[in-house]
Amino acid sequence: MRWLYPFLFGTLISSVYGSLLVIATNETYADRIASFGPRLTENGKVGYLVEPTADPTGCRKVEAPCLDWVALVRRGGCSFITKVRNMQQSGAIAIAVGDPDHQSGWITMYAPGDTSDITIPSIFLAKSEYRALLYLSKVVDTPMMILLQLDDFITWPLLDILMIIFVSPSVMMIFIYISWRLRQKNRLKQLVAPVDVVSKLSTKRFSLEKLLENEAEECAICLEDYINGENLRVLPCRHDFHAFCVDAWLTTQKKFCPICKRDITCNPC
Ligand SMILES: [Zn+2]
Numbered sequence: 001m002r003w004l005y006p007f008l009f010g011t012l013i014s015s016v017y018g019s020l021l022v023i024a025t026n027e028t029y030a031d032r033i034a035s036f037g038p039r040l041t042e043n044g045k046v047g048y049l050v051e052p053t054a055d056p057t058g059c060r061k062v063e064a065p066c067l068d069w070v071a072l073v074r075r076g077g078c079s080f081i082t083k084v085r086n087m088q089q090s091g092a093i094a095i096a097v098g099d100p101d102h103q104s105g106w107i108t109m110y111a112p113g114d115t116s117d118i119t120i121p122s123i124f125l126a127k128s129e130y131r132a133l134l135y136l137s138k139v140v141d142t143p144m145m146i147l148l149q150l151d152d153f154i155t156w157p158l159l160d161i162l163m164i165i166f167v168s169p170s171v172m173m174i175f176i177y178i179s180w181r182l183r184q185k186n187r188l189k190q191l192v193a194p195v196d197v198v199s200k201l202s203t204k205r206f207s208l209e210k211l212l213e214n215e216a217e218e219c220a221i222c223l224e225d226y227i228n229g230e231n232l233r234v235l236p237c238r239h240d241f242h243a244f245c246v247d248a249w250l251t252t253q254k255k256f257c258p259i260c261k262r263d264i265t266c267n268p269c
């Protein structure tokens, strides 16, 4: 059952939504937080958004333009993790990677291998947000102060919320119910005797005249007296019953003799 969790909560884990607030204009821009590096805290991170003009791709180290700077670099030229390492080593407190011309929307940045050396948060900006911020960073009072923040639960896409609240518990309940039914069925199968085994057990016609001293005169299941000529089923333990009484008992209730509890499928025991 545990294999279901990654599938059910995949959307939640793989997509962490954030936003970038430009303090001067009080406008926010949606972003996507990378899968590696430290998570943003509730207070977010304040810094100055600056494009490293010496290398706008962030594919090599640059000189820090100011204290507390957030590197605004564009996608391409090298891997995401290379950009992040370079900007971290260049003194940036965070990095925003923007899509300059792709139309792929927001993506979550992944990095292979060990990323435990990453100490700054990274975000990804889609094309329109990146372009707008790049423009603003050059015209609004330089350097432009911004706040990186994690979005509230309520601003997550509706589909993710619905998935978590409704679909996941329902799917779990259905799986639990199905596995419970299968277990019940298997348990029942082990408790009762197969019809073909029961039908092969010997039978006899009841005769009051030929009755021996120790033989029963009534069926221990329905407690009715035997009538001459009635069809009786004789179990391996020599106990007899009405054939219709004991057949129903063995195939739907228990595979044991109702009197001595001997297992009729176990031969010889
Ligand atoms: Zn009976």
Ligand SMILES: [Zn+2]
Pocket: 235, 237, 238, 239, 257, 258, 259, 260, 261, 262
């Ligand atoms: Zn018996």
